[in-house]
Amino acid sequence: MLEIQNLVKKYGKFTAVDGLSLTINEGEIFGFVGPNGAGKTTTMKIIAGLLSPTSGKVLINGVDVTAHPRKLREKIGYMPDFFGVYDNLKVDEYMDFYAGTYNIPYSDREAIIDNLLELVDLSHKKDDYVDTLSRGMKQRLCLARSLVHDPDILILDEPASGLDPRARVEMKEVLKQLKTLGKTIIISSHILPELAELCTVIGIIDKGKIAAYGTVAQIMKQLTQKRMIKIKTMGNMEELITVLKEQPNIHDIFEKMDEVEIEFDGDEHQLANLLKNIIQRDIPIISFSEKEGNLEDIFMQITQGGESQND
């Protein structure tokens, strides 16, 4: 189990992570979503033992990561968002090197490397030089590298960033396979839908704080308590708005190009009443529909203003 307790990381005056607390259970696939600069990478680096927090703790099975970084190294596999490779090194030698850094005996390495290369679909590139691989292949190789010591926890920082659509799909396939390995995985992305189908739990981080937490369904529910209703009229828009302003349960009214959107917090009956009231006032309604909760919209809603900061 991974516990993050009130984690704070400051760089001078800038606070990258601001009192973040989280619990990630064993075998869970946790999606860490947030705009660039929200503190995802910093948090992941602290979990991986690459940064010390200003305050707060990260506990893995009750052991403090910062106090015993080396003890936990073999439990964690880490794939950074940006990484390089060595020149003049072949794919299997690259894997062999990292296997060596985890003291894996020479005799076991070949089998481990072959398995992992097969998992990330790079077996055919075994004898190629690492620096000649495409970006997508390098990302997959790096993923295989992070698995070389069979860690319990896998930290993947934007594994699909900077990839073309095809490579993205290939990476997704590999990640889906990882799901079957039963490891605890923490995976970050600045794109929420990308993680929705992969993760069991999602945490949305903004300005160093968790803004929403739960399963995809829970988050949707949590954030769509106020329903968005789209209303189209053939008649005068002003008239419709005047009528709407008199109605109960309406929080906000947004005038769009050819329709009106309202934020409504009542139940189904109250919604039916609303439509009845509008029609009774002789407003020619041609469309009255609930706007589907869109992950992307929710994300934008939660992380408002976050996009002004960058990494």
Place this chain on the structure above:
Amino acid sequence: MINPVLRRELKTKLRSWKAPTLLSVYLVILASFGGLIMAINELDVYTRGFDPRGALSIYALLAGCQLGLIILLVPALTSGTISGERERQTLDLLLVTKLSPFSIIIGKLMASISQIILLILASIPIFSIIFVFGGVSLANIVSLFLFFIATAIMVGSVGIFCSTFFKKTTTATVISYLIILNLCIGTIVALALFHQYSFAIRHQRLTYGESLLIVGANPFIGFLSVIQNQIGYNVITDILNMYNNTSKIILQPWQVNIIFDAVISCIMIFLSIIRIQPVIGKRK
């Protein structure tokens, strides 16, 4: 199990074109220098043809040339080791592994030193010309080479420290050259200045101990002292005012040098280890 960093470094280093080029250029420089000294020896008007008595000076000059080359090469080989990993974005990948910072630093240092050892070994045929004329034993050459390796380790650890301390390889390279330059030339300048000062104020030269305090760390002084013991020319006796020493000489300059190399190497390696540790952690 061999240190994985050392294993990988050797593999990738020797695969690139740089390693054979470096080896060739090194040998060409050393051989041309040797040839030049021999040609000059033959031109001596007082002897006809080659004067075998000059063989010892050829040995000393060749060895000096080799030390110069090593001191010039080692900072270039080491000052990019850690900063290069940082620039290539591979350092984090290395730091999250089970590899201790000590293994990383030592692996890097050993990889560079192995390359120097390769150069030294490859230069043996050039040195063996001396054997034709006699005067230098195999033991002499071995002890000279050991002295070279000790110097290379010291210079290398300074290079690696700079590489961990400065983020950019260029800065690290410049600073390590400045430090080494100061050690080799700065200390000599300082010695000359202190001599003048001593004459002006005390009307006497610096004592051996005082001189040694100023230039004892200089690899060339250590080298001259090794050579002096081997070929019998009093090369540094005068520089260090050894003849005027009233008390017994406890430490030869080369011994001071070796001690200095050992101490500095340990300090530099220790500081480098502290520096690359991402999270210090608690001792149990």
